[in-house]
Amino acid sequence: MNRFFVVPSQVNQQARTISIVGDDVKHIGKVLRLVVGDLVEVCDGQALEYIGRIDEISKEQVTLSIEKQENIFTEPPIQVRLYQGIPKATKMELIIQKTTEMGISDIIPVMTDRTIVQFNNEKDREKKVERWQKIADEASKQSKRGKIPRIHIPMTYTKALEACNENDLNVLAYEKEKTMGLKALIASLVEITEVKSIGIWIGPEGGFTGKEIEKALSHDVRSITLGPRILRTETAGFAVLSMLMYELGDLGGA
Known part of the structure; x- marks a missing residue:
């Protein structure tokens, strides 16, 4: 139907x-x-x-x-926001489509030091977001979502960090993190039942710079490893969202 x-x-x-x-x-x-x-x-x-x-x-x-x-019964019990370093070409469209299907609540495109994509002016920025929002709308209909994720206007890395304190927990996928995985992080949280909103931070092609990592950590963003293999930017967000939805959300049943 x-x-x-x-x-x-x-x-x-x-x-x-x-x-x-x-x-x-x-x-x-x-x-x-x-x-x-x-x-x-x-x-x-x-x-x-x-x-x-x-x-x-x-x-x-x-x-x-x-x-x-x-x-509505199709929405997950946790709210997950994706802070995505803007990738090249149509990768952002794929990220929006698939994370919408999996239950993302917001997607915040982030301009980082290694972001290659540039916007000519505010109108160009708004036009791009309008297209991205339509992709989220269609994916929401197809996947029987109860809510349509909001695609935010692209913002700078600094502004995104300043705004992320609205989340109960923020995690950043970092290839140089060797000890703390997402499962271990969740297990270490004493009041995990109080975590209702989570921010996922994913870098663009080339990842985050060392200075960006330091800045994130100073804003209480937790760095996590996704394992021994390096995931592409369009894959990493799916991976973290899947893990979160399995551990805290509604994937995998009761």
Whole structure:
């Protein structure tokens, strides 16, 4: 069943109807060729998801009647933010797509010393983020997410570090770290049940510089090893997120 996202204001609980507007209207009518009477899944991105039956399709909106309503159950119990050193070419798109499928909550593109990608101006930056957000939107629909991850405007490494104290724990994948792995770090945390938000720090091609590592450690970011093999930037985030979701999230069952 096709899945769509709305904001809570598009749900009329009194009339038991949902209005879908924007690009999804064309997608429903022209691409998917759905018709009156077809059922679709709708999520409000916050707490509730619905099964809706199409009552009316116009150029401006699709109106659904609510057939079923229940709480969202597809979101992980922990909030994980990815601080990704911006890689070259389409690697960022792959990272966004796959980490969205796995349950990431936010992706913060970070400009580091070894970041090669440059933005010509603010408009160029916003246009790139708009494309990345669409990739996250589509991946959220495909993977039956309850919420769409937010793709933030790219920020400097320094600003990202200043903002990361909102997380209960921050971990940075560092190839020169030899002793502390993610599993050992989690086991060492006495109040692990209090950890509800985690930041994952991944460098671009070439990794973080020594000065960047020192700066991260001074902000209480914990460095971890991912094992004896060096992972590519587009692989490292998947690996850490998978480990976290297995240990603290909802991968692997109860």
